[in-house]
Structure formats: C-alpha cells, structure tokens
Amino acid sequence: MATKFIVPLQKIIKDFNLEAIYLPEDANTISISTPEVDRPGLQLNGFFEYFNPQRFQILGKSEFAFLDQFNEEERFKRVDCYFSHKPAAVVVTRCLEVSQRMVDLATVHKVPLLRTADGSSEFMASLIAELGVELAPRITRHGVLVEVYGEGILLLGESGVGKSESAIELVKRGHRLIADDAVEIRRVSNKTLVGSSPENIRHFMELRGVGIINARRLFGIGAVKMTEKINMIVQLEQWDASKVYDRMGMNEEYTDVLGIQVPSLTIPIKPGRNLAIIIEVAAMNNRQKRMGYNAAQDLLEKLGMVEQDGTDTSDWSF
Numbered sequence: 001m002a003t004k005f006i007v008p009l010q011k012i013i014k015d016f017n018l019e020a021i022y023l024p025e026d027a028n029t030i031s032i033s034t035p036e037v038d039r040p041g042l043q044l045n046g047f048f049e050y051f052n053p054q055r056f057q058i059l060g061k062s063e064f065a066f067l068d069q070f071n072e073e074e075r076f077k078r079v080d081c082y083f084s085h086k087p088a089a090v091v092v093t094r095c096l097e098v099s100q101r102m103v104d105l106a107t108v109h110k111v112p113l114l115r116t117a118d119g120s121s122e123f124m125a126s127l128i129a130e131l132g133v134e135l136a137p138r139i140t141r142h143g144v145l146v147e148v149y150g151e152g153i154l155l156l157g158e159s160g161v162g163k164s165e166s167a168i169e170l171v172k173r174g175h176r177l178i179a180d181d182a183v184e185i186r187r188v189s190n191k192t193l194v195g196s197s198p199e200n201i202r203h204f205m206e207l208r209g210v211g212i213i214n215a216r217r218l219f220g221i222g223a224v225k226m227t228e229k230i231n232m233i234v235q236l237e238q239w240d241a242s243k244v245y246d247r248m249g250m251n252e253e254y255t256d257v258l259g260i261q262v263p264s265l266t267i268p269i270k271p272g273r274n275l276a277i278i279i280e281v282a283a284m285n286n287r288q289k290r291m292g293y294n295a296a297q298d299l300l301e302k303l304g305m306v307e308q309d310g311t312d313t314s315d316w317s318f
Contacts, residue, residue: 003137004033005033005134005135005136005138006031006032006033006135007031007032007033007131007134007135008027008028008029008030008031008032009023009027009028009030009031009032009089009112010026010027010028010030011134012032012089012127012130012131013027013114015130016116016118016123016126016127016130017116018091018114018115018116019114019115019116020112020113020114021092021098021103021106021113021114021115022103022106022107022111022112022113023112023113024107024110024111024112027112030088030089030112032054032056032088032089032131032135033054033135034052034054034055034131034135035128035131035132035134035135035136036052036055036056036128037055037056037057037058037124037127037128037131038052038055038056038057038058039057039058039059039060039062039063039120039124040057040059040063040082040087041062041063041066043082043085044063044066044067044078044079044082045066045078046078046081048085051085053085053086053087053088054088055087055088056087056088056089056091056127056131057087057088057089057090057091058090058091058093058120058123058124059090059091059092059093059096060092060093060094060096060119060120061093061094061096061120062120064096067079072101075101076101076105079101079102079105080105083105083106083108083109083111084109086109086110086111087111088112089111089112089113089114090106090111090112090113090114091114091115091116091123091127092113092114092115092116093115093116093118093119093120093123094116094117094118094119094120095115095116095117096115098113098115132188132189133186133188133194136186136187136188136194137186137187137258138184138185138186138187138258139184139185139257139258140182140183140184140185140198141154141156141182141183141185141257142156142159142181142182142183143155143156143157143163143179143181143183144163144164144166144167144177144179144180144181144183145177145178145179145183145195145196145197145228145230146167146170146171146175146176146177146178146279147175147176147178147225147228148170148175148279148280148283149175149280149283149284149287150287151231151232151283151284151286151287152178152195152228152229152230152231152232153231153232153233153234153279153282153283154183154185154195154230154232154233154234154262155167155234155236155279156233156234156235156236157235157236157237158237160208161236161237161238161269162236162269162275163180163236164180164181164205164206164207165207165275166236166275166276166279167180167205168205168207168215169275169276170276170279170280171215171219171223172219173276173280175280176222176223176224176225176228177203177205177215177223177224177225178195178196178197178224178225178226178227178228179195179196179197179198179202180197180201180204180205180206180215181201181205181206182197182198182201183195183196183197184196184197184198185230185257185258187257187258187259187260190260191260192229192260193229193230193257193258193260193262194227194228194229194230195227195228195229195230196226196227196228202226203215203216203217203224230257230262231262231263231283231286231287231290232262232263232264232265232282232283232286233255233257233262233263233264233265234264234265234266234267234279234282235264235265235266235267236267236269236275237266237267237268237269238268238269238270239268239269239270240268243268245266245268246265246266250296250297250300253265253266263286263289265282267279267282
C-alpha cells in the first residue's frame with residue numbers, strides 16, 4: 001500500500017502569509033492530504049455529489065458575486081449547507097470582506113477560514129504547485145545528485161565506487177551539489193522527478209580517508225542547491241573486461257523511477273578515466289538529445305550506415 005503524505009495547515013499559512021480568520025484548533029494539528037484545490041461554485045448551488053471535503057476550497061470574487069444575488073437569509077442557508085460538509089480549509093482571496101455570519105458558520109462547523117491578498121487564479125496555481133511537491137509520492141535512493149550545466153544528474157553505484165569523489169570534482173569545476181549519500185526523489189507530476197537531500201544531512205558529504213565535510217562551508221553557497229529535477233541517471237560500476245559496453249550511444253536506456261522513465265547510462269570505472277569530465281559531457285549530450293540532436297545518429301547517417309528514419313543498413317560497428 002502506498003504511503004500517504006500530509007502537510008500541516010500551519011506550513012501553508014506560513015508559506016503563503018495567510019490571515020487566519022478562524023481556526024478550530026492549532027493549525028499544526030490540522031492536516032492537508034490532497035494536492036487538489038476546488039472553487040465551490042456548484043456546491044454553493046447545492047450540488048455535492050462529487051464534493052471532496054479533503055480539498056482546499058477557494059472563495060473569490062465570482063463566488064461572492066454569486067452569493068450577493070440572494071437575500072441575507074438565502075445566503076446564510078447556502079453558506080451553512082456548504083460549511084456543513086466540513087471542507088478541509090476555506091481561503092477567501094483578494095482580501096474580500098468576510099461577514100460575521102460567515103465567521104459564525106465556520107465556527108459552528110469547525111471549518112478553518114483563511115484570507116489572502118492574492119487573486120484567486122494566482123493563489124490557486126501557487127497552492128497546487130506547493131501541495132504537489134509536499135504531497136508527492138517519494139522514495140529515497142542511495143546515491144549523489146548534482147546539477148551539471150543545468151541538468152540534474154543522479155549518480156548511482158555500489159558503496160565506494162567513487163560517487164562522492166566525482167561530485168566533489170564537479171563542484172570544484174563550478175557545478176552544484178544537491179544531495180550526497182541519500183537522495184529523496186519526489187514525483188511532482190506525470191513527467192517530472194525532483195530530488196533533494198534529507199534536511200538533517202543537507203550539504204554534508206563523506207569522503208573516505210578524509211571524513212565528513214560540509215560542501216556549503218568549504219566551497220560557498222554557490223556550490224550547493226536545495227532541489228533539482230532529475231534529467232538523467234548515471235550508473236557507475238567497476239570496469240568488467242568480460243562485459244560489452246555501449247560505444248555508440250544508439251541504444252537509448254531508461255530506468256523506471258516512480259513510474260517515470262529516466263534516460264540512463266552506465267559508465268565503467270578504471271584508473272585513468274576522468275569521471276568528472278565524462279559526466280559533464282554526458283550531461284551536455286543528454287541536453288542535446290532532449291533538444292532533438294543525436295550525434296551517433298548523425299554520424300551513422302553521414303557514413304551511410306543508417307537511413308534518415310534511423311533504420312540500420314549495416315551490421316558494422318566501431
């Protein structure tokens with residue numbers, strides 16, 4: 001069974017600078033468990049068949065204008081019916097005036113009532129983005145995450161293979177460290193994975209023979225980053241003379257992470273190989289592929305070994 005994540009309402013209040021008009025209890029004890037957000041136009045009209053009370057609810061100018069059509073008694077009935085279904089939290093946008101009767105109904109039904117100065121669409125987009133990250137499915141992988149030329153590169157491999165040493169060399173060459181040893185990976189959308197470091201070990205690295213270092217203190221604030229998208233996975237492994245490694249790069253390899261296919265490659269390690277430079281080139285080449293250019297495909301086309309559609313016309317290889 002998948003783990004279900006929650007975010008305290010207090011974090012949302014703090015991050016968006018919300019005004020708490022009414023809270024039934026300490027906001028730290030109120031949990032939000034879904035990234036979906038609603039505007040309750042249908043509910044104010046009496047339709048609750050698909051109403052999900054776990055969602056954040058937003059009342060903006062349109063909802064207030066709709067309620068203003070009715071006399072005071074009718075408005076009271078509609079808002080009372082809506083609050084009686086106990087939405088997780090209701091946010092009034094644009095600093096619209098909230099009547100005392102609405103506050104009283106929120107109190108009776110114990111519904112958190114908040115207010116923001118932001119417009120409805122602006123606040124809704126920002127809130128969905130934050131909840132999407134905070135409540136995203138996640139896993140933790142043993143590895144190192146670095147940003148190289150804007151590409152998020154996840155380095156994987158057995159303990160002692162040289163992941164941290166490669167990361168240090170990349171940092172010294174001007175790239176940035178996101179996480180060492182443990183990488184927390186979140187699926188923030190159907191196409192995007194974001195990696196970060198657990199807070200208690202953030203910016204710390206372990207180098208065998210040296211010990212624990214703090215990359216932020218040693219190399220400066222520009223050498224680290226809090227989060228980064230994962231664009232490619234690089235698997236580091238000891239060189240195996242009996243194994244045939246891809247020399248052309250024609251075969252695209254992918255690794256499934258939380259249901260998303262991430263481009264990946266395997267780099268064999270042996271003395272004399274400069275891993276930092278290889279990873280830099282791999283990052284730039286991956287970006288070119290995402291932009292539609294494949295160097296191996298281009299070369300084979302120039303040599304007449306493949307058709308323009310990529311069909312191989314020869315079994316010859318380098």
